[in-house]
Amino acid sequence: MCVLFEILDSPWSPIINISGGDLKENQSVTVTCSAFTPCPHSPPELTWNLQQDSLRQTEKNTNGTFTTKIQENITLSDTHDGYNIRCSARYPVIGGNKTAETEVTLSVSYAPKDTSASISPSGLVSAGSWVELSCSSRAKPPPSFTWFWNSQHGDMNVSMGKVYKFNPAEEETFHCVATNDLGQQKSPVILVAIKDNRSSEFQILNILKILGIVLLCSSIIIFESWFRFSKKPKKEPEETIYVNTVMEAKA
Template identity: 65%
Template structure:
């Protein structure tokens, strides 16, 4: 645009002699060169001030356009599959002729790093796509960190020798593995019990020929490698679960191991995710103090406990009588002066639901209680009396049936009595 403005004096100059024409032409050319110089200066020192095409191509209209992810990351010691397609913008392109693909680190330099005719292949690249189908997908094996750079693709076909100067591919080679990603379907900040969710752990897969190995703390599932819309790949494992209160606070750990150096070594990384699951009240229970049997006029305290997320919003107390439960109080603790006994229970409520506790029985000490206690006392007394009688009887029996002592036998010495006649 600037060149046209600079040449306009020449186009519209009305002169009568050659010297005037020469002077006008010289001024116009100098002006045009000045504009071009300024544009080149801006492109060189201030690339952000011009478009991407101008920054890499200068004033050249790109004769070739390619489609790649634009920026790709790779792992040292592994490979990188570069999805690539091209579209020539020059009429001299002839698909019936031999098509060669070329990769360069600098588009303006003639020092190629790869040529599909086999003349040069510094990094052992291979074009896996069919160039006749305008598929320039390329496999870049065994990358090193020193290979991090901007790369350009070039087509050489009959009369057309064009570089996609406006569509560079920035490759960054890392030494450490990428951490895997854990995702939960739905709103991670608003998970609720009984909700069915899919939990997925995924890892970047720049080298689908040698995909990473994924393991995690959930039930192990077979992993799969999927192709993304931009032609790159991702390796995933997934599990579908129905959430419950037991999943709240669960820590999910997912680990990835990338094979490098032909599988002789592994580069690993790990990611953790803690689940936060909301649920209705659970384990609701009621207790009574001081005891379940009290006298009329005694102060009694009933307490309700429950776990819930979000926390219990309200506790309500009911007296369970024959016509139907009667609401008697609200609050976690119900303290009252006993006038009647009966069954009591509490209900815990939050935003997701409610739960009723088992009943607690409050017995009022009265005439019936006295009779019961008297009867119990009589039973105890009867048992004690019976035991005592048995013991006394046993003692007497043993005493009176004790065998008598036999008189001792007197032994006399035999003597001879002589009777003499007088």
């Protein structure tokens, strides 16, 4: 019967294995964490950040040694990309326990997600001015982008690449498609709205008319005031009457 033993240096680190080779979304894989077990009657305690109720078992190897392991089956998605799987093995030793941990980062490929299109400048644009459409998507490996014009005769390919620049002549709608080896995704339709320049010109003309009327009225009022002032009779200057008092001296 096996007894508790003493590990002089650091304990054996567990090993994490993932079946399936290159990892892709929607792929079912088996994740295994295993640890060397020198004493099968006192195996190391394995824990990880996957399901804690994973089945634990100790197996005898062909060379007579023993291995303790836990396993979990998972179906991969894009959320598993970059996920860290941590597994620790706690060994019973004389006087307590010693623990070693191993960490593996998943690299999962997935088809385009969250594909969207944006326009610059936003809002209404003038006919003939430059417009820039941008496409974005989350994918691994990085996707390629294709732009489509939604014409009356169906979708027409108008450009390749993340950005599409052009001079719109009328109101039109577009969408982009992100594509990689695992699939593709279409963005929502984006509208290029054209500013109604005739309405702006009409407003400017109305403003000019109003300013003209105000200016004309002001001129008439000023002229009338001046005319009335100029026709007003002027007062004759008062003559200074000198009264000479002659004092006759009586002889």
